[in-house]
Amino acid sequence: MARAFPKKPASQLNATVVDYAEKTAGNQAYIPEIIKGLGVSMSHFFKNTKEMLRGSRPDPVTERLEDGITTISYPEQKRPYPDRFRGVHRLTTRDDGSVRCVACLCCSTACPAQCISIQAGEYPEGDKRRGYEKYPVKFVIDELRCIFCGYCVEACPCDAIRMDTGVHAVPYDSRDQFIYDKDILLSFKNKDGQKKSENPRHEPGDPSFPGVTRLGDHH
Ligand code: SF4
Numbered sequence: 001m002a003r004a005f006p007k008k009p010a011s012q013l014n015a016t017v018v019d020y021a022e023k024t025a026g027n028q029a030y031i032p033e034i035i036k037g038l039g040v041s042m043s044h045f046f047k048n049t050k051e052m053l054r055g056s057r058p059d060p061v062t063e064r065l066e067d068g069i070t071t072i073s074y075p076e077q078k079r080p081y082p083d084r085f086r087g088v089h090r091l092t093t094r095d096d097g098s099v100r101c102v103a104c105l106c107c108s109t110a111c112p113a114q115c116i117s118i119q120a121g122e123y124p125e126g127d128k129r130r131g132y133e134k135y136p137v138k139f140v141i142d143e144l145r146c147i148f149c150g151y152c153v154e155a156c157p158c159d160a161i162r163m164d165t166g167v168h169a170v171p172y173d174s175r176d177q178f179i180y181d182k183d184i185l186l187s188f189k190n191k192d193g194q195k196k197s198e199n200p201r202h203e204p205g206d207p208s209f210p211g212v213t214r215l216g217d218h219h
C-alpha cells in the first residue's frame with residue numbers, strides 16, 4: 001500500500017510556488033505565442049540560408065555560444081567529441097590478441113548500474129597464465145542500463161576495459177541488441193583504430209614479470 005506523507009503548507013516548503021497564469025482571451029488563443037515562435041524559426045532560417053550562400057557559416061566546433069549554434073546535417077556531419085568523451089565500452093587486447101581482462105570482477109563490483117556480468121574461467125593446462133590469472137569466459141555489458149559513469153574503467157587494474165571508442169550508443173529497436181557480449185566488446189577499436197591499451201604490461205612467464213607464483217614465490 002502506498003505510504004501517505006503528511007502535507008506541509010506552502011509557507012514551510014523550501015519551494016517557489018508558481019500560480020497558474022490568468023486565463024485571458026489573448027493567451028487562450030495562443031496566436032501571439034505561435035507568431036513569436038514562427039518568428040524565431042524564420043530568423044534562424046534566413047540567417048542560415050544567408051550564411052550558406054555567402055559561405056560564411058561559422059565553424060560549428062569553434063563558434064561561440066553568442067554567435068548562435070549552427071545547425072549541422074547529422075549524421076553526415078558530426079561535431080567531434082571531446083577527448084574525454086565516454087563512448088561505448090571496449091575490451092583491450094594483449095600483443096598476442098588475447099583479452100587483457102583477468103576476470104577480477106572489480107569493474108562489475110564498482111558498477112552502480114549493475115550492468116556488467118562476468119563469468120571467470122581458468123586458462124587451460126600448459127598456458128603460462130594458468131595459476132596466475134583467469135580470463136572472462138563471458139563478459140557482458142547491458143549498454144541500455146549503463147549510465148556511462150566510467151567507474152568500470154577507473155576500477156580496472158589491468159587497463160582492460162575502456163570507453164575511448166568515440167562511438168555513442170546507437171539506437172536499436174529491441175532491448176537485446178543493447179547486450180554487448182565479449183566478441184562485440186573486443187571488436188571495438190579506440191579513436192586511433194587501435195585495439196590495444198596504452199599501458200605496457202608484464203606478462204606472466206616473462207622474466208620481467210613482477211608477480212608472484214601461486215605458491216607465493218616471487219617470480
Ligand atoms: S560506465 Fe558506469 S554504469 Fe556503465 S558499465 Fe561502467 S561502471 Fe557500469
Ligand code: SF4
Pocket residue numbers: 100101102103104105106107108118155156157158159160161
Ligand atoms: S575488465 Fe578489468 S576490472 Fe573488469 S574484470 Fe576485467 S580485469 Fe577486472
